[in-house]
Amino acid sequence: MGVPGATRPTAVRGDSGRLRPLGSAVVVIGVIAVAVTVAWYVMPKATPDDQPAPAAAVPSVTVEPAITREVTRTVVYELTGGDLAHNLTYVANGGDLEQQAEVHLPWSVTVQRRVPAEQPVFSSLVAQSAGALLCRIRVDGHVVAEKSVAGEGRQLSCSA
Template sequence: MTAAEDDEEAAKRAAERRARRLLGGVSLVLGVAVVGAASIVLQVTAGERTARSNQQAPRVRADHVAPIAPPMPSKYVTYELSGDNGARNITYVGNELTVAQEMSAELPWSRTLEQLTPSSGYFSISAQNPAAGSLTCRIVVDGQVVSQKSTTVAKNVVTCSHSR
């Protein structure tokens, strides 16, 4: 092979390499363009489907709507203890007829509970007087005193209760 043929062959190979690089670059650009176009088409058609589905939502007639239950009224129950020497063995009816207890407390003492109606409607508190002096229990339902009792005897238990 002559030098001219070698130069011609080298020029052909260089031209082929440039053509492959150019073709690869064009392919990459076309691939990105196709993916971008497909993404836009999907977004537009999804938006149209959403708009169509919103327009085709079934109509609900007013006579087919279930009535909404009115909110249930509540009762606020406050248990109170007052007196001279504190209280021991405090027991009261909590929410959902649970029994709550405290071993001892400084006075005055109170607990307010919200009870949904119709709950049991039974309220009760008892406490032991630790020493001679007064110990009074009260039950207040929605601002009205419904039960009140007192004792002055040491170790005596005072109990207030109410049913509606």
């Protein structure tokens, strides 16, 4: 038995026995030519006479600042109980914190706070005592917070 010999397909064999090209180069050149032609017709053509379209005018918008009406609130802090209160802290005029190391009871202070009309005023009082403590916060005459504690070294926190 022998090894079969390699034979070339007869469809691609030329006169001299060599293989001839199948025309793949011609096909690639044809595809490129078609692509260039399609692009030539599809893409817009610019001429020197063409002017770019003028940009649309954007209207200017003026934003007016919001007008916030402010009011002055009267806040009264009251602290009652034994003889003394220690480490008293409260929100004073302008929203600043005011601190006093020791005050004699009963104790009271009135502060003025300027706030937007639609916003409640934040008020807070913190103190310690050796006995019972009662705090009350009034805003414009209305009681907005009231709290009490009893016992040695207790801390009272009252806020609205």
